Amino acid sequence: MRILVTGGAGFIGSEYVRLLLGKPLGSADGVPPLEPTVVTVLDKLTYSGNLANLDLVRGDPRLRFVQGDICDPTTVDEVVAGHDVIVHFAAESHVDRSIAGAAPFVTTNVLGTQTLLDAALRHGTGRFVHISTDEVYGSIDDGSWTETWPLAPNSPYSASKAGSDLLALAYHRTHGMDVLVTRCSNNYGPYQFPEKVIPLFVSNLLDGGTVPLYGDGGNIRDWLHVHDHCRGIAMVQQKGRAGEVYNIGGGTELTNKKLTGLLLEACGAGWDRVVPVTDRKGHDRRYSLDITKISEELGYTPSITLDRGLADTVRWYQNNRTWWEPLKTTPTA
Numbered sequence: 001m002r003i004l005v006t007g008g009a010g011f012i013g014s015e016y017v018r019l020l021l022g023k024p025l026g027s028a029d030g031v032p033p034l035e036p037t038v039v040t041v042l043d044k045l046t047y048s049g050n051l052a053n054l055d056l057v058r059g060d061p062r063l064r065f066v067q068g069d070i071c072d073p074t075t076v077d078e079v080v081a082g083h084d085v086i087v088h089f090a091a092e093s094h095v096d097r098s099i100a101g102a103a104p105f106v107t108t109n110v111l112g113t114q115t116l117l118d119a120a121l122r123h124g125t126g127r128f129v130h131i132s133t134d135e136v137y138g139s140i141d142d143g144s145w146t147e148t149w150p151l152a153p154n155s156p157y158s159a160s161k162a163g164s165d166l167l168a169l170a171y172h173r174t175h176g177m178d179v180l181v182t183r184c185s186n187n188y189g190p191y192q193f194p195e196k197v198i199p200l201f202v203s204n205l206l207d208g209g210t211v212p213l214y215g216d217g218g219n220i221r222d223w224l225h226v227h228d229h230c231r232g233i234a235m236v237q238q239k240g241r242a243g244e245v246y247n248i249g250g251g252t253e254l255t256n257k258k259l260t261g262l263l264l265e266a267c268g269a270g271w272d273r274v275v276p277v278t279d280r281k282g283h284d285r286r287y288s289l290d291i292t293k294i295s296e297e298l299g300y301t302p303s304i305t306l307d308r309g310l311a312d313t314v315r316w317y318q319n320n321r322t323w324w325e326p327l328k329t330t331p332t333a
């Protein structure tokens with residue numbers, strides 16, 4: 001089976017490539033045999049893409065890397081040809097950047113996805129797995145979202161993801177394409193660019209600096225280890241039903257303030273290192289996913305507890321300064 005992974009040099013996409021090639025960050029328990037003959041990574045290498053993320057699988061004869069933009073129809077057409085499956089991670093992925101400027105989010109997330117879908121349609125690609133987010137549902141005060149919940153995104157990032165998510169499902173309904181959508185909660189783990197809250201806080205703390213906590217710190221997120229996320233995606237790729245949406249969560253809801261406390265403790269720092277900052281504009285209060293569907297249909301359960309996952313992640317950032325230190329000075333534009 002020939003698998004194309006877009007955004008495979010990013011945080012989550014690179015773990016998916018490691019899983020496909022037999023070198024994941026955790027055990028592949030419950031994951032059906034993947035056995036790819038070719039894994040092609042198509043990645044533009046934006047500020048968040050990094051070839052070093054693929055170091056563990058570098059040299060695997062099945063791995064092919066193409067540097068290119070998913071918005072470029074010529075490149076996409078050439079790369080998509082001959083693949084049986086596309087797993088589509090490539091995106092602009094940081095909410096704060098989308099508040100500062102939405103244009104690259106609309107271009108890559110919406111137009112880029114449409115460009116890929118059109119190429120997959122032309123080439124008769126067997127299966128298209130679109131990686132979406134729980135942020136497309138908006139914010140929820142009580143209870144949890146099932147996959148049939150209406151979409152009500154609040155940030156330019158989540159609106160662009162909702163656009164691509166609905167577009168992918170429309171290609172199934174309109175053209176009968178074998179498209180599946182996954183919507184996951186907040187990921188964390190090794191190789192995450194140090195602008196998202198966990199790697200930002202850990203790297204700042206390891207550097208002896210302070211960490212910015214938004215608003216009252218009461219926003220609630222469900223944390224999912226990147227390896228568990230990729231196990232869930234593999235189950236969807238192998239056993240999911242065409243045209244279906246699958247939520248993938250970690251079952252670990254907690255406030256940002258509580259998370260901050262855990263990270264301070266893991267890094268041996270105190271609350272004097274926390275600087276309260278003005279809340280993010282339009283900050284969603286709470287995310288909560290119902291994962292009954294993927295659990296009952298495909299046998300998914302998260303395998304990494306938050307305690308263990310955070311401890312492993314902090315240790316990874318302690319031991320891999322050469323990976324993240326240069327990224328802290330990457331221009332943010």
Ligand SMILES: NC(=O)c1ccc[n+]([C@@H]2O[C@H](COP(=O)([O-])OP(=O)(O)OC[C@H]3O[C@@H](n4cnc5c(N)ncnc54)[C@H](O)[C@@H]3O)[C@@H](O)[C@H]2O)c1
Nearest residue numbers: 007009010011012044045046048049069070090091133187
């Ligand atoms: N990180 C999370 O917590 C989270 C949560 C829910 C959903 N997601 C989704 O998962 C996917 C992966 O997220 P991530 O955290 O790994 O992001 P990331 O920013 O670490 O990686 C994105 C990758 O896409 C590549 N890319 C960006 N624009 C491109 C373009 N135009 N053409 C080709 N490649 C391009 C980048 O170079 C990078 O390698 C995204 O679709 C994101 O929306 C992420």
